[in-house]
Amino acid sequence: MLKLKLNHKDDLFKFILSIFVFGIILIFFTVVTVILYYSYPAVSRFGIAFLWTKEWNPPKEIFGAATFIAGTFMVTIIALIFAIPLSLGIGIFLEEYCPKFLKGFFTIIIELLAGIPSVVFGVWGVLTIVPWLRKYIEPFFKSHFSFIPFLQVTENIGYGILAASIVVAFMVVPIIASITKDSLAAVPKITKDGALAMGATRLDVIKDISLPFSYRGIYGGIILGFGRAVGETIAVVLLIGNQAIIPKSIFGVGYTISAVLANTFTFAVISPIYASSEVELALILLLVSLIVNIIGRNVLQKVIGGKLSRAQFGGG
Amino acid sequence: MTDINKNNIDNITENNKDEIKIEVKNLNFNYGDYHLLKDINLFFKKNSVCTILGPSGCGKSSFLRTLNRMNDYTEGSKLTGEVLLDGKNIYSKSVDVVELRRNVGMVFQSPNPFPKTIFENVAFGLKIHGIKNKQFIEERVEKCLKYAGLFDEVKDKLHKNAFSLSGGQQQRLCIARAIATNPSVLLMDEPTAYLDPAATATILDLIADFKKFYTIIIVSHNIQQAGRISDYSGFFLDGELIEFSKSGDFFTRPKDKRTENFITNRF
Amino acid sequence: MAETDNHKKTGDPNNYFPVNKSYIKRKKIYNRIAYGFAASAFILGAFPVFHIIYSALIIGYKYLNWRFVSTLPTGFPIGAKGGILNAIVGDLYLVVIASCLAVPLGIGSGLYLSLFGKQRTNSVIRLLNELMIGIPSVVWGIMGFYIFSTNAGLGFHFGFSALAGGLTLGFIMTPIVTLLTEQAVHRIPASYIEGALAMGATKWQATKSVIVKAAMGGIFTAVLLGVLNIIGQTAPLLFTNYYNTGLPTGITGPGGAVGDIAMLIFIYIHEPSHILHYKAETAVVVLLFFVFALDIGMRLISWLTVKIFEMF
Ligand SMILES: Nc1ncnc2c1ncn2[C@@H]1O[C@H](COP(=O)(O)OP(=O)(O)OP(=O)(O)O)[C@@H](O)[C@H]1O
Numbered sequence: 001m002l003k004l005k006l007n008h009k010d011d012l013f014k015f016i017l018s019i020f021v022f023g024i025i026l027i028f029f030t031v032v033t034v035i036l037y038y039s040y041p042a043v044s045r046f047g048i049a050f051l052w053t054k055e056w057n058p059p060k061e062i063f064g065a066a067t068f069i070a071g072t073f074m075v076t077i078i079a080l081i082f083a084i085p086l087s088l089g090i091g092i093f094l095e096e097y098c099p100k101f102l103k104g105f106f107t108i109i110i111e112l113l114a115g116i117p118s119v120v121f122g123v124w125g126v127l128t129i130v131p132w133l134r135k136y137i138e139p140f141f142k143s144h145f146s147f148i149p150f151l152q153v154t155e156n157i158g159y160g161i162l163a164a165s166i167v168v169a170f171m172v173v174p175i176i177a178s179i180t181k182d183s184l185a186a187v188p189k190i191t192k193d194g195a196l197a198m199g200a201t202r203l204d205v206i207k208d209i210s211l212p213f214s215y216r217g218i219y220g221g222i223i224l225g226f227g228r229a230v231g232e233t234i235a236v237v238l239l240i241g242n243q244a245i246i247p248k249s250i251f252g253v254g255y256t257i258s259a260v261l262a263n264t265f266t267f268a269v270i271s272p273i274y275a276s277s278e279v280e281l282a283l284i285l286l287l288v289s290l291i292v293n294i295i296g297r298n299v300l301q302k303v304i305g306g307k308l309s310r311a312q313f314g315g316g
Numbered sequence: 317m318t319d320i321n322k323n324n325i326d327n328i329t330e331n332n333k334d335e336i337k338i339e340v341k342n343l344n345f346n347y348g349d350y351h352l353l354k355d356i357n358l359f360f361k362k363n364s365v366c367t368i369l370g371p372s373g374c375g376k377s378s379f380l381r382t383l384n385r386m387n388d389y390t391e392g393s394k395l396t397g398e399v400l401l402d403g404k405n406i407y408s409k410s411v412d413v414v415e416l417r418r419n420v421g422m423v424f425q426s427p428n429p430f431p432k433t434i435f436e437n438v439a440f441g442l443k444i445h446g447i448k449n450k451q452f453i454e455e456r457v458e459k460c461l462k463y464a465g466l467f468d469e470v471k472d473k474l475h476k477n478a479f480s481l482s483g484g485q486q487q488r489l490c491i492a493r494a495i496a497t498n499p500s501v502l503l504m505d506e507p508t509a510y511l512d513p514a515a516t517a518t519i520l521d522l523i524a525d526f527k528k529f530y531t532i533i534i535v536s537h538n539i540q541q542a543g544r545i546s547d548y549s550g551f552f553l554d555g556e557l558i559e560f561s562k563s564g565d566f567f568t569r570p571k572d573k574r575t576e577n578f579i580t581n582r583f
Numbered sequence: 584m585a586e587t588d589n590h591k592k593t594g595d596p597n598n599y600f601p602v603n604k605s606y607i608k609r610k611k612i613y614n615r616i617a618y619g620f621a622a623s624a625f626i627l628g629a630f631p632v633f634h635i636i637y638s639a640l641i642i643g644y645k646y647l648n649w650r651f652v653s654t655l656p657t658g659f660p661i662g663a664k665g666g667i668l669n670a671i672v673g674d675l676y677l678v679v680i681a682s683c684l685a686v687p688l689g690i691g692s693g694l695y696l697s698l699f700g701k702q703r704t705n706s707v708i709r710l711l712n713e714l715m716i717g718i719p720s721v722v723w724g725i726m727g728f729y730i731f732s733t734n735a736g737l738g739f740h741f742g743f744s745a746l747a748g749g750l751t752l753g754f755i756m757t758p759i760v761t762l763l764t765e766q767a768v769h770r771i772p773a774s775y776i777e778g779a780l781a782m783g784a785t786k787w788q789a790t791k792s793v794i795v796k797a798a799m800g801g802i803f804t805a806v807l808l809g810v811l812n813i814i815g816q817t818a819p820l821l822f823t824n825y826y827n828t829g830l831p832t833g834i835t836g837p838g839g840a841v842g843d844i845a846m847l848i849f850i851y852i853h854e855p856s857h858i859l860h861y862k863a864e865t866a867v868v869v870l871l872f873f874v875f876a877l878d879i880g881m882r883l884i885s886w887l888t889v890k891i892f893e894m895f
């Protein structure tokens with residue numbers, strides 16, 4: 001921050017810029033206000049029970065979000081179960097193992113993954129992941145693992161929670177991986193050298209120096225990845241099967257909050273309470289994203305100075 | 317015996333082979349195309365202290381890092397020649413780098429404790445070499461902290477984070493850490509560069525004391541210090557070893573004009 | 584082994600060190616395994632990038648030609664014949680409208696945050712700005728519907744139109760441009776700005792003469808990254824613009840809706856028609872071309888900026 005006395009021209013300049021700043025504050029409050037305002041009828045009518053009511057019945061005007069919350073939760077958690085080890089591996093590979101002359105190029109590849117639009121991921125899921133699940137994975141699980149809860153296959157259709165989770169996992173990988181990489185890079189080289197000079201292997205350094213040093217940053221990355229996964233819409237709509245049932249297996253179909261909004265919001269606006277219930281669904285997403293990002297941002301601030309990496313602004 | 321041309325070294329090797337800890341033969345070292353260390357030949361005697369002097373950027377740190385193969389991690393670097401430790405080339409294929417680094421300890425320019433407790437810092441070397449016996453570890457940690465003259469200061473806070481120590485204490489902790497695996501060689505890269513005079517004096521006393529166990533090679537900027545603690549001194553300039561001899565001769569009767577300039581300018 | 588004996592000869596004789604050879608052998612193997620896992624993780628993570636491009640190209644190359652990008656969709660179902668001109672034109676509309684909002688707002692706010700303001704208030708603004716980056720796009724879409732599109736109640740009543748969609752995308756783009764502009768100004772060496780100010784320049788003059796020049800590359804990158812982000816957005820357009828198979832006749836009201844490549848892909852892939860799936864994959868090639876072109880452009884600019892800095 002530069003400290004200087006202002007003169008007239010600067011006053012004018014500052015005034016104009018502050019109008020722009022007012023603009024971004026206005027945008028923030030617009031989105032929050034609109035969502036609060038239009039969800040208010042549903043919030044006041046259904047109360048907190050909205051969160052655990054399972055029925056979603058527009059003709060009878062009974063609205064509960066439990067089914068969609070469950071679907072959202074399942075997709076997010078399963079996606080993270082895939083994405084976390086993958087991202088940690090990628091971050092560790094790029095920062096600790098990868099030959100220096102390849103590091104830049106390899107990092108760009110992971111950043112490209114972040115830039116791929118979600119509709120493209122969706123198409124890839126429909127044309128690649130779904131057939132693969134249907135032809136190979138589901139029959140395999142059906143014949144070998146049908147006794148394990150959550151892994152039963154009733155029909156080989158490919159679409160469902162798992163298909164959506166796999167694709168969402170790839171969408172959050174660049175976020176977690178790049179933050180992992182940045183956090184590992186923040187470990188002082190001289191500390192790592194100290195361990196290497198005592199006869200530590202790379203793995204010793206990772207286990208005993210790098211990860212203990214940077215785990216907070218990695219948590220932050222996971223939290224931001226969670227935020228991204230919760231709100232992911234277009235790819236999920238194309239893959240999850242879009243049926244309002246709480247899935248009993250990861251191979252089952254389901255529905256997420258974002259998917260139900262994408263599919264039905266334009267019809268819902270015909271009925272005020274229907275529309276309001278849908279906006280309340282959006283309110284859940286908004287609140288989760290705000291909370292998750294506040295926490296994630298705070299965690300990251302301490303590790304990598306809160307600098308969001310390039311992979312944060314992926315393609316919609 | 318002030319000259320260290322190749323013949324001289326050969327003579328020494330034949331006569332007192334057992335007294336030589338490390339012998340460097342025709343060492344050349346490149347960072348990519350940059351030919352830094354040029355045909356270095358010298359030896360370090362067992363249980364002696366040797367100081368490496370030279371202006372900034374002349375390759376002292378790089379030289380030190382070739383002695384425990386830390387240069388392995390510098391991409392694009394290239395090394396030719398031999399470094400014989402107890403008569404065995406440390407760059408030969410059969411050498412176990414992990415064991416080499418246990419045997420050749422290193423202390424860095426600025427204190428670099430691990431983000432762990434004081435106890436864990438000293439125990440680190442034991443842990444990564446597969447020692448699990450708790451009692452052995454505890455005894456060894458205490459012993460090494462005592463050797464490093466740190467035990468009395470930290471005995472009540474062994475399980476506190478190492479960063480809670482002062483700079484001088486941290487550096488002594490790093491020394492304790494380095495000797496925990498009982499190396500026979502200690503490499504020290506300007507170990508007192510960032511310390512105040514009192515902390516520096518403590519560490520110099522340690523070094524003088526350690527001579528009875530270890531062969532110590534120390535990079536220093538401080539010529540007075542070097543004269544005081546070292547048995548041998550070497551002078552590097554632009555990656556060349558200009559002079560290497562007994563400290564007495566080195567400081568009073570330097571053979572090379574450039575050495576003399578370096579010494580006198582600083583005194 | 585000789586090494587095991589060495590420490591007895593030298594080193595501290597009272598500090599015998601039991602060398603555990605088998606442990607060291609094992610830990611080296613573990614290290615190899617960890618390397619293998621990490622490298623496989625990278626390969627698995629990089630796989631979709633290549634497979635997505637590959638699977639789009641393998642279909643796309645049959646349909647991709649000049650006509651595909653220069654004609655409107657026709658045939659039955661619509662799109663079975665013809666190309667995607669409506670969507671390319673539509674994206675142009677949306678990007679221009681969004682940029683009209685986001686570029687001045689984002690750059691202005693970014694400059695303010697880096698040049699003026701109190702530490703406290705600025706950090707609150709920064710927080711709000713970064714929180715906006717995390718808001719899911721479908722939420723923005725619902726906001727856009729009520730503010731811009733709906734014809735009932737409050738709002739601008741633009742209908743499903745380019746203006747409504749573009750402004751909603753502009754809302755999404757603004758915080759990205761703000762954040763990156765501020766970072767770009769921060770990367771300018773302090774001596775640059777202070778030099779100008781020491782010579783008696785006002786901040787306005789300093790901005791004109793120094794900051795704009797020095798941060799130009801970074802600010803350009805900020806805008807490109809914003810465009811790259813919105814060009815792939817589909818969800819917000821569902822409620823604010825939807826889709827038009829033809830060219831728009833205006834930017835608001837009936838006939839004001841535009842096509843959009845991402846939306847076209849989304850709609851085509853829903854249709855039970857192979858030919859539309861093929862067209863969707865071909866459109867993926869076009870969309871990825873734009874995305875990667877922007878990406879490369881951005882990297883070139885920031886690379887050049889760094890080079891130019893190094894020259895001085
Ligand atoms: N990793 C590296 N890659 C390329 N060049 C290097 C690298 N490390 C050091 N150098 C170069 O090698 C030369 C010697 O560096 P070195 O650190 O060995 O010098 P030094 O004598 O220890 O200096 P100082 O007294 O400042 O520590 C320097 O010119 C430096 O720029």
Ligand SMILES: [Mg+2]
Nearest residue numbers: 376377378505
């Ligand atoms: Mg040095």
